[in-house]
Amino acid sequence: xxxxxxxxxxxxxxxxxxxxxxxxVDKTGIDTVKPEGLADNLGGLKRKAKPNLPALTEPEAxxxxxxxxxxNYAIDLGMFPLGSCTMKHNPRxxxxxxxxxxxxxxxxxxxxxxxxxxxxxxxxxxxxLLKLTxxxxxxxxxxxxxxxxxxxxxxxxxxxxxRGLQARKKVLVPKSAHGTNPATAAQAGFEVVEVxxxxxxxxDVEDFKAKITEDTAACMITNPNTCGLFEHQIKEIADLIHxxxxxxxxxxxxxxxxxxxxxxxxxxxxxxxxxxxxxFSTPHGGGGPGSGPTVLSDALAAFAPVPWVVNDGDGFKLLxxxxxxxxxxxxxxxxxxxxxxxxxxxxxxMMSHGADGLKQVSEDAVLNxxxxxxxxxxVMTPAFDGYCMHEALFDDKFLExxxxxxxxxxxxxxxxGFHPMTxxxxxxxxxxxxxEPTETESKHTLDDFIKSMRGxxxxxxxxxxxxxxxxxxxxxxxxxxxxxxxxxxxxxxxD
Amino acid sequence: MTVKFTQEHxxxxxxxxxxxxxxxAYAAEQLGDVVYVELPEVxxxxxxxxxxxxxxxxxxxxxxxxxxxxxxVEANEELSASPEKVSEDAEGEGWFAKIKLSDASxxxxxxxxDAYKAFLESL
Numbered sequence: 129x130x131x132x133x134x135x136x137x138x139x140x141x142x143x144x145x146x147x148x149x150x151x152x153v154d155k156t157g158i159d160t161v162k163p164e165g166l167a168d169n170l171g172g173l174k175r176k177a178k179p180n181l182p183a184l185t186e187p188e189a190x191x192x193x194x195x196x197x198x199x200n201y202a203i204d205l206g207m208f209p210l211g212s213c214t215m216k217h218n219p220r221x222x223x224x225x226x227x228x229x230x231x232x233x234x235x236x237x238x239x240x241x242x243x244x245x246x247x248x249x250x251x252x253x254x255x256x257l258l259k260l261t262x263x264x265x266x267x268x269x270x271x272x273x274x275x276x277x278x279x280x281x282x283x284x285x286x287x288x289x290x291r292g293l294q295a296r297k298k299v300l301v302p303k304s305a306h307g308t309n310p311a312t313a314a315q316a317g318f319e320v321v322e323v324x325x326x327x328x329x330x331x332d333v334e335d336f337k338a339k340i341t342e343d344t345a346a347c348m349i350t351n352p353n354t355c356g357l358f359e360h361q362i363k364e365i366a367d368l369i370h371x372x373x374x375x376x377x378x379x380x381x382x383x384x385x386x387x388x389x390x391x392x393x394x395x396x397x398x399x400x401x402x403x404x405x406x407x408f409s410t411p412h413g414g415g416g417p418g419s420g421p422t423v424l425s426d427a428l429a430a431f432a433p434v435p436w437v438v439n440d441g442d443g444f445k446l447l448x449x450x451x452x453x454x455x456x457x458x459x460x461x462x463x464x465x466x467x468x469x470x471x472x473x474x475x476x477x478m479m480s481h482g483a484d485g486l487k488q489v490s491e492d493a494v495l496n497x498x499x500x501x502x503x504x505x506x507v508m509t510p511a512f513d514g515y516c517m518h519e520a521l522f523d524d525k526f527l528e529x530x531x532x533x534x535x536x537x538x539x540x541x542x543x544x545g546f547h548p549m550t551x552x553x554x555x556x557x558x559x560x561x562x563x564e565p566t567e568t569e570s571k572h573t574l575d576d577f578i579k580s581m582r583g584x585x586x587x588x589x590x591x592x593x594x595x596x597x598x599x600x601x602x603x604x605x606x607x608x609x610x611x612x613x614x615x616x617x618x619x620x621x622x623d
Numbered sequence: 624m625t626v627k628f629t630q631e632h633x634x635x636x637x638x639x640x641x642x643x644x645x646x647x648a649y650a651a652e653q654l655g656d657v658v659y660v661e662l663p664e665v666x667x668x669x670x671x672x673x674x675x676x677x678x679x680x681x682x683x684x685x686x687x688x689x690x691x692x693x694x695x696v697e698a699n700e701e702l703s704a705s706p707e708k709v710s711e712d713a714e715g716e717g718w719f720a721k722i723k724l725s726d727a728s729x730x731x732x733x734x735x736x737d738a739y740k741a742f743l744e745s746l
Contacts, residue, residue: 552682
């Protein structure tokens, strides 16, 4: 029986209005004494009308956000198999460490002598990142993956310029790349040249070779790539770009699959960002902020942006200016030094796992993805043959003739209580469904997920479209009209 | 009037020394609902293979490449307000721009409708 309630609420799931819809100028959440005897210096520009801001009582404001949070899907609520995003559990130990007053109650402009512990933590984390990658230097300050990409590409630009190669502008990027790669290259003043992909989902080395010219500045390659596959010709690719006088930027988004197994320096990488918010378990997807330290090779280390932490035997110091050993720094990426809170969480994660534990993280992430691939490949269609790395990629061949699309399938997963997988990415796979379970899901959860996916695949093939049409049926909101929202967005409250 | 096709799934309709172009119905179908189109600038000189326009759908954003070299003489401004025309009538009202050809011999390298159909079969 379906009941339409008089309030619009569904029992514990309360109706949620916009702040503007139930705010009123007659209410207030704070009670302050009106200041008296103050003159303004606005010279007649003082606002006459009241600002159009919603006023709410404190309980109304609280309820608004709690109600919204009940409609939110979160990693603390269920499995979040969003491929390429590494939505792993954020350990509570990290949170406890980040709330220690010595880390949480400090200010970037405090005298450095009073924040020695924080500087030591940054230095220790840098050391772990350098050991795990085998690289020469790390720029800690970038504040997200794409920001780290920009940092790496600016270091490459600086290195080329220092060699008098200002004219080199071309950056080779495979078709399957994250969209941020070509965007970063363009943002850093380079021109993108697309490289083809082979039938087995990897960089076409012959095409790569053919596209190298004397204008080639660098390549940007993700490994494992966005198809969830290890680029086994990566060393050959690195040698080719180096022989041509260019640099190898590695997109480290998928580092989670190879931590402790592969030292990226051994692959010939010159720069790679590391998403602390993916691989090293700091919160993201609305709970961020992100943090994207970028490791640099011998060839690029001198161009690392300031600031960085040094220990001159007399305590830790931040090297802040382009002088001394930082004379060739290409500049700085941020005003201060980056995401301190994320550094604490990432180091907490590393130290609680230890070196052997981090290696097991990679192994378990790959094992979980292959368990899903093996459990679904008879009812869904894997995009490529063989084992995968940390994510399993399917195409939409198994839906052919059913009238169900990848989008419908993803929406039906919401009714099943799962966040949908990444869909229609990578672009090189038709109707792509990219599933990344991460190592933090138990076999119990994976089996629930597999049961749902097999059930949905069977329903689609039996021509039972009812659960797919207009899905999700059980979510607080039914299928939203994404097309209309993009074509005719409403960005402003009506006056 | 001749219609030709490229491997990048664009059509080009030649009338005298001016050619209009857009994306093929196949490309539009693959993209899904088109929500935004960035058009080339009128007066701009372009050469074959340049990324001259962008088409964005609910699934992806893609570059649209110049099928031939020449000067952009007109852009279909209606697409700015009504990008759905690309989804609804890709090879008609969904045209992107008109180019004054600088080298008509470039057309020889493009596919005719039968060759394009065969190309689609091969994908």
